[in-house]
Amino acid sequence: MSRVNIGKQHPAVYQELASLNAAAEQAARAAGLEPTLIELVKLRVSQLNGCAFCCRLHTRDALQAGETADRLAVLPAWWESQYFSEVEQAALALAEEVTRLSVPASEGWDTGALSPDQVSAVSWLAVVMGAWNRVAIRSGYRVAP
Template identity: 45%
Template sequence: MANVEDVTQRIQISATLPAAYKGLVALHDTIEKAAADAGLDQSLFELVKIRASQLNGCAFCLDMHSRDALKLGETAQRVVMVATWWETELYTEKERAAFALTDAVTKLSEHQEVPDQVYEQATAVFTEEQYSAVIWAIAVINAFNRLGVTSKKLLPKEPW
């Protein structure tokens, strides 16, 4: 693995087409509001963002959403253990359903579907509005991840 200093500097896509980036941010904000209106906790969404960012290898987003989750009161243990969520009892039934959806949707290229079992698990614990908000949140974080990875967006300098 190359040192950060050795990595080719990339065009920062969000800066070169700011109107599109602002539109994606606006979509994100719309989904977060819909989720809150549907009774979903902001912490669940940060955990979903962490999981998708892990799967996509987006260090910038992983750093940002881990920080955000900690600010919301998540424990360091729960943030770190998202990587192996299925092996622990640290997460609620809703969180586990959201993680399973995140894994399935983020890995669509591997399986070309969201398995019925994952769908049924999610719709058993989420209302239709909540389920839709989770799917939209997964889609949007995947879009942000693709921008971050493609741009090789650097981490902030300040430590946690």
């Protein structure tokens, strides 16, 4: 038994994660983060964690929120492009730092572009997305064409 769908095995715990996800998204919106940026953060965290299920899900969600194919195409190398605003760059760098648990923290994202509320919101988005990635990968969520 290599894969067990942990969400189905313990649905109450899964629902708690879903509630935490909703709270993190609400905090992000309240902090003034655009829906496209919220999806970019989720997608970038999923890329770093290698979660195919969440990459596909949040690519689709980003497109539905109005994101462009060009920006999604360069997201893995966002820092080399001129597609992203100062706020988006800071949020993506922060999400990467939270995901990778850089020790000591690089704080290269701390350009002043994000408010303390936004720093907290992006951090929570990255933490929760990392948890979702682990649920999907551990459970063996299928990603077929």
